Amino acid sequence: MNTVTSSLETFRPAMHYTARDTWLNDPNGLVFHEGTYHLYYQNNPFGNVHSNMSWGHATSTDLVNWEEQPVAIPCDDTEEIFSGSIVVDHGNTSGFGTSGTAPLVAIYTSAFKPASAHPGIQAQSLAWSTDGGYSWTKYAGNPVLTRDSPEFRDPKVFRYDGPAGSYWVMAAVEAHDYAVLLYRSDNLKTWEYLSTFGPANGTGGIWECPDLFELPLDGDAGNTRWILTVNMNPGGPNGGSAGQYFVGQFDGVTFRSETTVTEGMQDDGRVADYQWLDWGRDYYAAVSFSNVPDGRRLMIGWMNNWQYANHIPTSPWRSPMSLVRDVTLTSVNGQPRLVQQPAAEYTANSAPVPAQQLQLDGTVAVDGGTAVKQIQVTFTPGTAEEYGVAVRGGEDGAATRIGIRPVSGELLVDRTNSGDTGFHDAFPSVSTAPIQPGPDGTYSLQIFVDHCSVEIFAQDGLVTLTELIFPDPSATSLALYSTGGTAAASLQLTPLA
Structure with missing residues (x-):
């Protein structure tokens, strides 16, 4: 490290x-x-x-x-x-x-x-x-x-x-x-x-x-x-x-x-x-x-x-x-x-925090602990158009949004308001990847958050999505969200630094 x-x-x-x-x-x-x-x-x-x-x-x-x-x-x-x-x-x-x-x-x-x-x-x-x-x-x-x-x-x-x-x-x-x-x-x-x-x-x-x-x-x-x-x-x-x-x-x-x-x-x-x-x-x-x-x-x-x-x-x-x-x-x-x-090897010596069961209808703030962590979250669809996780959130409202849109079958990462994005015109972006629910209808994400990146392994690694981000060092908050309706989430955090 x-x-x-x-x-x-x-x-x-x-x-x-x-x-x-x-x-x-x-x-x-x-x-x-x-x-x-x-x-x-x-x-x-x-x-x-x-x-x-x-x-x-x-x-x-x-x-x-x-x-x-x-x-x-x-x-x-x-x-x-x-x-x-x-x-x-x-x-x-x-x-x-x-x-x-x-x-x-x-x-x-x-x-x-x-x-x-x-x-x-x-x-x-x-x-x-x-x-x-x-x-x-x-x-x-x-x-x-x-x-x-x-x-x-x-x-x-x-x-x-x-x-x-x-x-x-x-x-x-x-x-x-x-x-x-x-x-x-x-x-x-x-x-x-x-x-x-x-x-x-x-x-x-x-x-x-x-x-x-x-x-x-x-x-x-x-x-x-x-x-x-x-x-x-x-x-x-x-x-x-x-x-x-x-x-x-x-x-x-x-x-x-x-x-x-x-x-x-x-x-x-x-x-x-x-x-x-x-x-x-x-x-x-x-x-x-x-x-x-x-x-x-x-x-x-x-x-x-x-x-x-x-x-x-x-x-x-x-x-x-x-x-x-x-x-x-x-x-x-x-x-x-x-x-x-x-x-x-990355998580071999780390202790996860006990899992939380959350009902989403809007935004739910979670104690995210340290900036560097592994997030394991499984979403069960409800009526929401989109649901996901906002990581490295700051007091100014900046965050990186990692979401799922079940109707269109998309996993997305929105870094347009992730922190410092002004160093190049091509950097602010919303990236998408195709994603389908698992056999039980759920969506699972394993997310590694570091000081300048998010690395996402979705559906047990069938879909991966990796993005640089440059948030303020104080931006360590974490939230789960749904828009346009409800969803349920099982969340487990593992501090890694």
């Missing part, structure tokens, strides 16, 4: 990772190794706006408390270090290991500068570590894969073991072609083209930061699907950056989607029909950790939006990461859907 240390750091989150005094964006190189989670990320070591892309680094043993490490792979006069991934090369296929030590191998995008031998080109390069991910050596043969393209980037590499064989697979993007390109390698140094996926579904902005992984459907290890995630900027369901996903099959060569709604450049008017990793404004570049034991799939995203990312009112740091999410796959009306839930 982070600690608020001064008035300049009013908004520094308690539960979400931030760099000490610099800029961060996309998570990359996520890996679990010898009991430690490694979070690498796009970082400007010299300031708090997007520039000088290097790989920052933080470590944790519990996903909750992170320790910032020195910059892992810095930019230099010839290249910036764009996004990528890290694998544990257990078999030392790369030859980078020594004395029986399996190396960590980083596969990253070299964004070559004018002073390099490849000016203006983005290509894939390697670096390796034999000390557990703290110091890195660039491969002398870089780049290992190039298309002589200015927008070929963000390699996510994993070990494929299946009917087609055993080898490394890379998923990377041609950003402006709305395409995920797949390659294979036996040694991480020499790559062979396999296939291309896309364009499909959301094509309202460039494609970035892909991921490809396998999950059991409904917990059945004998019935699996492959999930391809790809992030897009702009063109998200509520404006700006967002991430989408496809579910299908991967045979070691080709990914075939079972959930494509539109193929090619045909997404006008269909955005609400696509499968989004998060419907909020502030969850982007999400990718998963490699090498996590017990088949656990953990994802984390950058909690910001390129529409206003460089302008959010934080100092000296800028941009948080999301909570780490456990990702599973379930059937909903016969269709495979991702379920995302906050890692259980």
